[in-house]
Amino acid sequence: MPLWKVYTPPNAYTSAEREDIAKRITSAYAQIPIPAFYVVVIFREIPENSYFVGGEPHGKFIRFEVDHIARTLPGPILREWWVRTLDKLLAEYLRPRGFDWEFSYDETPFDLWSLQGEIPPPFESIAEKRWVKENKASSYTLDEKIPAGHFVLSPGVHQHE
Structure with missing residues (x-):
């Protein structure tokens, strides 16, 4: 399961935009293919003056924290391709709005995961x-x-x- 935690400033995205972002992310994984219900996207708004980058307040920063459980990315070339693919997929929701952003991916053991038992x-x-x-x-x-x-x-x- 890819679990995406998206940390945003307040009101960075409308409800419709959050839904579109979640659908874009899900569609990328569906190409593998993995079951769509594996993909979970959670948006968390971080209160104003609660985001600090380099020790300084930063009100235009978005952090994508992704846990990969269903699959691991074999090798540096595919890892770079995947990170760049998802970055491009979401770019229109970031760069034109003046956001700075960061992605990180963690790969956790597949055998320590269950769905509905x-x-x-x-x-x-x-x-x-x-x-x-x-x-x-x-x-x-x-x-x-x-x-x-x-x-x-x-x-x-x-x-x-």
Whole structure:
């Protein structure tokens, strides 16, 4: 699950703008694809005179703090590409309005995460593809943990189609 915490000055964005930002972020992750319900975006308005950058008050600063749990980004090239992609995706809500901003990403262990009491299925597994389609968490079988495109020949034996 990518959990986005967006810290903004008061009234930086309207309700409709916050919704558009959340949809843009979600659409970027949906391209992977991961279930849309994995993506959570929380906006927190920081009271005036409560934001300090370099020890000085800064009323035009936005901080994006992102926890990646569902996926990790392999290697420096893909990491840079992803950071730049999301930066561009949100640029119109930042630069023209005179905001300074900062992104940070943390990658936390996948196996220390659950949704509605379910441990998320592996990437590109049969169960995860179902979760993408249904856009909700649900129980799944051991056989559904195998990658999509494989089928079960007999218990414990799998073959690629």
